Amino acid sequence: MNTRWVGMVLGGLFGAVIIAGLYFPILKQRVKQTAKIQPQSEEQARRELTQSLTPTPTEARVKAKLFWTSNAHDGSLAPVNIDLPLSNEPALRAKQVLNTLLAGPADPELRTLPPDAVLLAFYLLPDGTGIADFSEAMASSIPSGIESEQRAVDSLTRTLAANVPQVVRLKILIHGQEVETLAGHLDLTGAFVVSPRAAQATIAPQPDALTSPAI
């Protein structure tokens, strides 16, 4: 009886090994296919989200005011007026001006943001909080330091304040995630004040707002 049971168990195990051996290559192929598809799906989803922000034919050319490093080389920012076709829709308008800011001024020495950084998405919440999601290069390529990191944030907040009055605060994400600092110094856990007056009026919903001192 015992010998018979042992035989049955061994037989069962042998069968399981054969089935697993046959199924394993199929499973491996499926995992490979899924791994290939995954990043494409994320990118597609991101594109779908941003597709709604495509320019509309009703955009008017306006003088946008963008803030880059001043020629004085004292670390301050200076406004530059540029003719841009800007949407009336606040989130799209914000995205347009920030993309122009990222593209940089004529003199690359006066850039405030890394040339390889990309604005992945921009959302505007009903309370006036703008959420800008940048690629990893925003954190990894920016010169590390309090001065350079604060100047980068100031250029973002001042440019938004000058062109998109609906944005009251700015929350910066890096590749969809909240990070502790931009490049080791500047605090990104809160939201930066873009419009101090509007932020005062709606101070309750956003208790973690940090003041951007250059405004």
Add this chain to the structure above:
Amino acid sequence: MHNRLRYAFFAFFLLFATILTVSGQSSAQAPAQNLPISVAPQNATPQTLPPAYADSPQPRTGLNIVVLDPAHGGTDTGARGTGGIRESEIVLQFAQQVRQALEAQGFQVIQTRMANENPSFDDRSAMANAQVGAVFVSLHVSSTGLPGTARVYVNSDLPGSSGGREAGGLIPWDRAQGPFLALSHKLGDFVQGNLAARFKGSPGSAQAAAIRQLRTTAAPAIAVEVSSVSVNDRLDLDRMAPAVADAIARGVTDFRPSYVVAGVPGGLR
């Protein structure tokens, strides 16, 4: 026979558990002995907070301790110059000179790191928050800025900076700097004034920036940033160190009479 074996196992288990408990307690106490604290000879008064202290009718200056923070460290090198200069290494060298200058002025100095290690932001803040009558000075070297200049930063406004504490008088940990901002500005201006006198092109007063390290620090807190790792010769930075150290020590000394601790640690006057 089996029973004897069980008793023997049980006795070994008890012995093992006792050894583990005792060694755990002793290792938990060990770091306190290794804390990088130096006591200046002229200022050996221990820092304690007796109950009567809070109710003392006589305002008193409480500044005796400087928590010196060489930023970054470990795998976090901070700013890096094209010539291979690393912020984490330079600030550690600067810290040695700043420490000596502060001790010469009679301050007790606590350093957040003594070697190439990287305590968390909160761990560094906690070293200052555990003291009474301390200021916090974080040392940095930038990637940008006019070489040979130095800037002092204080944290930008935080909710609670108007002295706001939550019910029960508690200061929220993540906004601990809020009630100290006015004092931080004052300290920053003193240090910046001394730096401007030594380094031409430096600003005349402290600037505000949203610095993560300062946000959780419950003490007057500043960050001093020297320009920059982009210099061609490291000696250019080394030569700045004595004057930076002197400016910080004099700035903190100038600030000393302003730091009146009354009611609660860091109370504003």
